[in-house]
Amino acid sequence: MDWMKELGWQERQINDLRTLGYSYIQQGVYAKALTIFEGLLVLAPDNAYDLQTLGALYLQLGDGMRALDMLDRALKYDPAHLKTHLNRAKTLFMLGYRRQGLLQAKELEHVSDPAIASQAKALALAYQSPVSNL
Numbered sequence: 093m094d095w096m097k098e099l100g101w102q103e104r105q106i107n108d109l110r111t112l113g114y115s116y117i118q119q120g121v122y123a124k125a126l127t128i129f130e131g132l133l134v135l136a137p138d139n140a141y142d143l144q145t146l147g148a149l150y151l152q153l154g155d156g157m158r159a160l161d162m163l164d165r166a167l168k169y170d171p172a173h174l175k176t177h178l179n180r181a182k183t184l185f186m187l188g189y190r191r192q193g194l195l196q197a198k199e200l201e202h203v204s205d206p207a208i209a210s211q212a213k214a215l216a217l218a219y220q221s222p223v224s225n226l
Contacts, residue, residue, distance in 0.1 A: 106132065113128035126149045129142055129145050147161075147162035147179055148179050151179055156183050156186040174200065174203055174208045177200055178197075178215075181193050181196035181200065185219055193215070194219055197212045198212075201213045
């Protein structure tokens with residue numbers, strides 16, 4: 093069902109919802125932001141930004157499997173989005189997929205965006221060797 097058509101909505105209403113959801117994220121009200129972005133997914137299921145944001149929200153809330161699903165879906169629409177790749181690496185580590193997380197982080201260490209590259213390097217260093225129990 094095309095909910096946009098059914099509701100008589102235009103892109104303006106969708107953008108208003110995105111703005112509201114992002115505002116909740118900025119305030120740290122992740123549960124409300126999650127509800128809004130889940131609704132946006134129903135209205136616009138192939139929007140890379142909404143999928144990226146949902147993935148990041150699920151990651152923030154500790155739901156690694158849902159985060160990975162959303163991030164993988166987002167990468168199908170926007171395969172070059174570096175922040176999504178970084179969040180995917182973080183999610184892999186969260187889920188205990190250390191080897192896959194390291195591979196993804198190592199690839200990101202060499203990208204041209206210094207913020208992404210430095211975060212990827214920090215992730216790789218943190219997970220490269222097990223921490224000893226002192």
